[in-house]
Amino acid sequence: MLSKEENAVITQTGAGTRVGELLRRYWTPALMSRELDKPNGDPVRIELLGESFVAWRDAEGRVGIFDEFCMHRGTSLSLARCEGDGLRCIYHGWKFATDGTILETPNFKDPTVRQKLRAPVYPVREAGGLVWVYLGPADLEPPFPHWEFFDLPAETLTIYHTTFDCNWLQMMETSIDPSHVLILHQDTVGVGYTSTGNGAASVGFVATDLAPACEVEDTVFGCNGVALHDAVTDDGRPAKLAKTHCWVMPYMSIQSTAQNFVIYVPIDDERTTLYGVAAGKNMLVDGEQHLRLVAGSPNYYDGKHYRMGASERWGQDRSKLDVTFTGLEGAGPEDLAVVLSRGRIADRTRENLVPADKLVIRMRRRLLQAARDLEAGTEPFMLTPEQSMAIRADERLLEEESDWHELHAGSDGLRLPGRHGRA
Numbered sequence: 001m002l003s004k005e006e007n008a009v010i011t012q013t014g015a016g017t018r019v020g021e022l023l024r025r026y027w028t029p030a031l032m033s034r035e036l037d038k039p040n041g042d043p044v045r046i047e048l049l050g051e052s053f054v055a056w057r058d059a060e061g062r063v064g065i066f067d068e069f070c071m072h073r074g075t076s077l078s079l080a081r082c083e084g085d086g087l088r089c090i091y092h093g094w095k096f097a098t099d100g101t102i103l104e105t106p107n108f109k110d111p112t113v114r115q116k117l118r119a120p121v122y123p124v125r126e127a128g129g130l131v132w133v134y135l136g137p138a139d140l141e142p143p144f145p146h147w148e149f150f151d152l153p154a155e156t157l158t159i160y161h162t163t164f165d166c167n168w169l170q171m172m173e174t175s176i177d178p179s180h181v182l183i184l185h186q187d188t189v190g191v192g193y194t195s196t197g198n199g200a201a202s203v204g205f206v207a208t209d210l211a212p213a214c215e216v217e218d219t220v221f222g223c224n225g226v227a228l229h230d231a232v233t234d235d236g237r238p239a240k241l242a243k244t245h246c247w248v249m250p251y252m253s254i255q256s257t258a259q260n261f262v263i264y265v266p267i268d269d270e271r272t273t274l275y276g277v278a279a280g281k282n283m284l285v286d287g288e289q290h291l292r293l294v295a296g297s298p299n300y301y302d303g304k305h306y307r308m309g310a311s312e313r314w315g316q317d318r319s320k321l322d323v324t325f326t327g328l329e330g331a332g333p334e335d336l337a338v339v340l341s342r343g344r345i346a347d348r349t350r351e352n353l354v355p356a357d358k359l360v361i362r363m364r365r366r367l368l369q370a371a372r373d374l375e376a377g378t379e380p381f382m383l384t385p386e387q388s389m390a391i392r393a394d395e396r397l398l399e400e401e402s403d404w405h406e407l408h409a410g411s412d413g414l415r416l417p418g419r420h421g422r423a
Ligand code: FES
Pocket: 070, 071, 072, 073, 074, 075, 089, 090, 091, 092, 093, 094
């Protein structure tokens, strides 16, 4: 449970807010590369963290992310003409290159203004099918992390995004919440898929207990968690099915299930873009099956936006309640319905939390602490490319005496000492 003030701080994402400033310290997905597929194609207007930008790929393939509003007198650059080497604002014709160079100012012949000034643009990287942007202070640009999926062939990746109308944190909370999976998703990921039990991950379970033991350890980058389900080995010995997951500060979760990397990027305080990347060995279903599993029926979506609100009962069809547990189709709509029904910004002041909520509780505490530290002048920890590559989730049948921490081998050297971590 949080105080009213803590709930406000942890859900505010705008410039100048405490968590908003923390979020701006990290490389953030701005859009998918395929949304800017054509060199010198149309500029794309994007919204991130309560601000608006324009993304554009020039004729050489370089991506620029500009403040939306022209630096001269504020016309939207989403209206600009694309001229190969730059975007030309249609109001007075100022022309800007992707690195912020002002190429022309036709209504002002003196070149000094364009030599002295630069258009506001932000550092950009393209990797793993996504365009990433850094919106923080220029002198504090962090190393660019290298996630496992960056190295996988494009044909083995399924990358998608969905937008929905609530604060980012409540979706983040559900993605690191192991005890809802076998209950809420019992008709989708809970039944009909079984782990091979030999270390390969799956989208389902061999265990059937609804109350897994949940454990958490603190790391410099966030937290590692595990859900330990009662299970048996093939030859009948008692074991634990360990399903691990990671919360990577601030808005990434890595899971051993089909939806491997999930990033929740605030559009503003009440809208979010979910980027999902299903990758490599953990994806036992093909891309199309995967999307059907997580996204459910296209009826739920208006383009890429989950359009089911309170007046549509968030997509629930009660005539289907004797067919499925939820009356919803697909794990994605199931998550979205329960999360959206908490309100645009969930009230965390009246909860009754239990041990299964451990990782959610820890994440909130760590986020608030990091925001307080930043305000006091301590910058957050930033992963090097090598460290980020080693972080991954897994699932495995463990003999009784085995230690689940071994499944987080990539975190060796990154654990925090103390009560909640392992030195
Ligand atoms: S507003 Fe863009 S050139 Fe004047």
